[in-house]
Amino acid sequence: MDNLSSSLINIKVNKLIPLAQYTTWRVGGPAEWLAEPTSIAEIKALIDWAKKQKIPCQIIGAGSNLLINDAGIKGLSICLRKFNGSKIDPKDGLVEAVSGEPLPTLARRAARAGLHGLEWAVGIPGTIGGACVMNAGAQGGCTSERLESIQVLPLDGNEIFELKQQDLNFNYRYSRLQKEPFVVLSAKFKLEPGHNKKELCEKTHQNLIHRKSTQPYELPSCGSVFRNPEPFKAGRLIEDLGLKGHCIGGAEISKTHANFIVNTNHASAKDIVQLIAFVQQAVQKTHGLLLHTEVKQLGFKENV
Numbered sequence: 670m671d672n673l674s675s676s677l678i679n680i681k682v683n684k685l686i687p688l689a690q691y692t693t694w695r696v697g698g699p700a701e702w703l704a705e706p707t708s709i710a711e712i713k714a715l716i717d718w719a720k721k722q723k724i725p726c727q728i729i730g731a732g733s734n735l736l737i738n739d740a741g742i743k744g745l746s747i748c749l750r751k752f753n754g755s756k757i758d759p760k761d762g763l764v765e766a767v768s769g770e771p772l773p774t775l776a777r778r779a780a781r782a783g784l785h786g787l788e789w790a791v792g793i794p795g796t797i798g799g800a801c802v803m804n805a806g807a808q809g810g811c812t813s814e815r816l817e818s819i820q821v822l823p824l825d826g827n828e829i830f831e832l833k834q835q836d837l838n839f840n841y842r843y844s845r846l847q848k849e850p851f852v853v854l855s856a857k858f859k860l861e862p863g864h865n866k867k868e869l870c871e872k873t874h875q876n877l878i879h880r881k882s883t884q885p886y887e888l889p890s891c892g893s894v895f896r897n898p899e900p901f902k903a904g905r906l907i908e909d910l911g912l913k914g915h916c917i918g919g920a921e922i923s924k925t926h927a928n929f930i931v932n933t934n935h936a937s938a939k940d941i942v943q944l945i946a947f948v949q950q951a952v953q954k955t956h957g958l959l960l961h962t963e964v965k966q967l968g969f970k971e972n973v
């Protein structure tokens with residue numbers, strides 16, 4: 670353990686922490702260094718520390734779209750799930766959320782305040798930062814729709830600045846944040862005020878019930894593994910090949926939803942990588958389509 674102390678901050682950087690507990694797949698080896706900051710000052714100090722040590726730095730949100738190698742990750746992993754909170758103005762619909770705020774928490778708070786526009790987000794177990802990076806979406810809605818701007822800190826700089834929605838090159842499960850070394854610190858949304866609170870809460874609740882009945886929420890997963898090769902659905906292509914229930918090691922193609930790989934029995938990242946490759950080959954052979962992964966990979970030399 671290392672202690673970063675200054676007049677402003679005192680945060681622990683822990684060595685060799687298993688990252689499986691930081692991902693929803695419950696898979697991944699140790700972080701060489703790991704810290705969980707709760708303020709911007711701590712995030713800045715951690716990035717400075719990594720620069721001084723000349724080690725790489727990566728950001729983890731809720732780890733709900735991450736595959737981390739069994740060998741772990743070199744350098745400093747900064748997990749932002751403890752950097753959370755949100756401010757809601759029920760009158761004008763403005764919502765400002767800190768990057769580690771869970772998306773389901775914000776969706777429920779917005780509904781309770783009579784703000785329409787985030788009911789789709791209740792079943793996505795990520796943080797606001799991860800949702801902006803991934804342009805997370807479901808049931809016809811997505812993060813970029815109601816986003817006004819985000820506040821970022823470059824991993825290679827010191828100055829915090831704002832990026833407007835239109836600067837972020839949003840697309841289907843894509844933003845420019847996937848290519849550039851920014852830490853998302855917070856996000857501002859403009860929701861629709863004045864809606865019936867009871868109806869919004871009921872709609873939000875029904876969305877969650879629908880997802881729980883069609884997706885394997887009871888087992889560790891990362892949500893959809895593959896991007897949909899429009900106009901096709903990856904899950905349908907995999908299901909049509911009869912691959913539901915196919916296992917490699919502790920990883921299984923979900924029997925509930927074929928675009929999910931679930932960790933049924935102490936799966937390793939290697940099991941999952943092999944199962945991904947198996948599915949890609951099977952779909953390519955039959956349909957001539959290469960399925961690309963939606964899930965982000967950390968600690969691998971090459972991405973699958």
Ligand SMILES: Cc1cc2nc3c(=O)[nH]c(=O)nc-3n(C[C@H](O)[C@H](O)[C@H](O)COP(=O)(O)OP(=O)(O)OC[C@H]3O[C@@H](n4cnc5c(N)ncnc54)[C@H](O)[C@@H]3O)c2cc1C
Binds near residue numbers: 797851892893
């Ligand atoms: C059961 C289940 C259901 C799901 N359903 C959906 C769904 O319907 N729709 C959907 O779109 N996704 C879905 N997902 C996937 C996932 O929840 C989303 O992609 C989510 O937005 C990821 O957020 P996160 O905080 O977990 O990010 P992580 O998985 O921690 O990180 C994802 C990427 O974002 C980067 N990142 C995270 N936070 C920051 C930050 N603050 N600053 C800079 N970079 C950052 C990471 O470095 C990584 O590259 C599901 C996952 C699960 C487990």
